[in-house]
Amino acid sequence: MCRNIRVLHNFEPPATSDEVTAAALQYVRKVSGATKPSQANQEAFDRAVHEIAHITQHLLEELVTTAPPKDREVEAEKARERARLRYG
Secondary structure, three states: OOOOOOOOOOEEOOOOHHHHHHHHHHHHHHHHOOOOOOHHHHHHHHHHHHHHHHHHHHHHHHOOOOOOOEEHHHHHHHHHHHHHHHHO
16 A cells, blocks of 8 residues: 555544545555656546545445544554654
């Protein structure tokens, strides 16, 4: 998985549309191999980001779990601690 794509499911508060779009953008960049598409490919690139974000939002709305929602701040602190240990 691309390191910049984050888990969006089962958080309180739920993922925002900006987070979903950012994940879709990272996915399209990874699949296309381009961080900035050429002018000839810009429309297809933007359409793919839009469609993947739309489908991702539907997926997140339909997923069910019995696990309690994760707290964003607690998870962010865990990530900072992992980074601190990894990078010093």
